[in-house]
Amino acid sequence: MTIESICCFNFEAARTLSSVASTHGHSFKVTARARVEQDVLEQSLADVCQPWQMQDLNAFFSNPTDVLIAQHIADTLQQQLGQVVKVELRSSPDVWVACTENAIFHGLTASFSAAHYLPNVPEGHQCGRLHGHGFKVKLWADARLSDASALEKAWLDVRAQLHHAYLNHIEGLENPTSEHLTEWLWQRLGAALPMRAVEVFETSTAGSRRDASGFTIWKELRFEAACPFDDAGRYTGHSYLTRLYLHGSQLDVHAGWLRDFAEVKAIFKPIYQQLDHYALDCISDLSTYDNGSLAAWLVGQLNDTLPELRAVEVFESEQRGAAAYVQRSCDVHC
Numbered sequence: 001m002t003i004e005s006i007c008c009f010n011f012e013a014a015r016t017l018s019s020v021a022s023t024h025g026h027s028f029k030v031t032a033r034a035r036v037e038q039d040v041l042e043q044s045l046a047d048v049c050q051p052w053q054m055q056d057l058n059a060f061f062s063n064p065t066d067v068l069i070a071q072h073i074a075d076t077l078q079q080q081l082g083q084v085v086k087v088e089l090r091s092s093p094d095v096w097v098a099c100t101e102n103a104i105f106h107g108l109t110a111s112f113s114a115a116h117y118l119p120n121v122p123e124g125h126q127c128g129r130l131h132g133h134g135f136k137v138k139l140w141a142d143a144r145l146s147d148a149s150a151l152e153k154a155w156l157d158v159r160a161q162l163h164h165a166y167l168n169h170i171e172g173l174e175n176p177t178s179e180h181l182t183e184w185l186w187q188r189l190g191a192a193l194p195m196r197a198v199e200v201f202e203t204s205t206a207g208s209r210r211d212a213s214g215f216t217i218w219k220e221l222r223f224e225a226a227c228p229f230d231d232a233g234r235y236t237g238h239s240y241l242t243r244l245y246l247h248g249s250q251l252d253v254h255a256g257w258l259r260d261f262a263e264v265k266a267i268f269k270p271i272y273q274q275l276d277h278y279a280l281d282c283i284s285d286l287s288t289y290d291n292g293s294l295a296a297w298l299v300g301q302l303n304d305t306l307p308e309l310r311a312v313e314v315f316e317s318e319q320r321g322a323a324a325y326v327q328r329s330c331d332v333h334c
């Protein structure tokens with residue numbers, strides 16, 4: 001099992017770009033992921049980004065584009081930590097750049113509103129009724145072969161077909177599961193752009209991702225727990241968020257999904273009941289209480305019942321989390 005720490009650093013800075021002549025400002029958000037201790041990653045990320053806090057970025061870069069800043073952060077952290085570091089830089093809530101080993105991507109967060117029902121669910125399933133969602137979409141395209149405006153244009157072309165639509169009436173979406181929606185988008189956007197991944201958030205807690213390796217779905221759950229804090233016996237507490245990722249290259253042909261989100265939630269329930277409104281040191285086979293240990297423990301609890309499980313993420317806050325990967329070949333994050 002591989003454990004990856006996840007941490008964030010936010011900074012405010014001004015810049016002038018060759019493409020946008022006027023000086024303007026951003027609230028930048030950087031997320032880094034690496035296989036090192038949480039505190040080490042957090043400190044290294046702060047060391048790289050802190051000098052830019054409330055500064056003019058043109059004093060550090062001749063043309064401080066998102067791509068150049070993100071690449072600089074990834075390269076510097078990689079040198080310092082001696083391993084690949086994944087970096088995501090957001091210059092606005094909906095636009096970001098992601099760097100991984102030898103690759104860099106433009107990202108776009110978007111949305112559409114639509115109605116649907118799932119025709120092949122068992123009798124009485126809530127998703128068999130006509131209902132609707134405010135769908136969120138996240139898209140990644142290769143930044144070396146395309147630019148952010150091409151991604152936005154390609155998205156707006158397909159969005160026109162989805163927004164305010166009855167999805168079941170669209171060709172290819174007769175059974176509009178999240179998985180089929182990502183496949184539909186992957187095919188259409190992939191014809192126009194070098195896509196890396198397409199994600200659809202059907203609800204705020206569940207969604208699907210399509211990339212070259214197949215389909216990944218996730219279900220998100222929250223629990224409240226006390227956590228031993230120091231050797232003096234003090235406790236702290238967190239509102240934890242945990243995300244379970246399941247992966248497969250093929251969908252169930254009839255259902256059109258990998259596994260029902262509701263089933264994933266039901267399998268998690270007995271584990272959730274050991275965590276929610278408890279202290280983590282009540283769990284007999286958990287001896288360290290950091291996010292990585294908790295994620296690894298959850299993988300151990302779920303692995304047998306969910307053979308498609310590939311990763312579990314645990315966040316104690318928006319800024320600090322960890323991922324435990326069952327198998328490295330499935331990356332749940334660009």
Ligand SMILES: Nc1nc2c(c(=O)[nH]1)N=C([C@H](O)[C@H](O)COP(=O)(O)OP(=O)(O)OP(=O)(O)O)CN2
Binds near residue numbers: 259
């Ligand atoms: N693998 C999939 N499972 C389910 C899909 C799907 O597209 N792929 N879709 C649905 C439903 O359409 C539903 O709207 C979403 O399901 P669920 O997460 O169970 O929704 P809830 O709002 O009940 O979830 P909370 O746990 O209360 O947040 C079902 N499954």
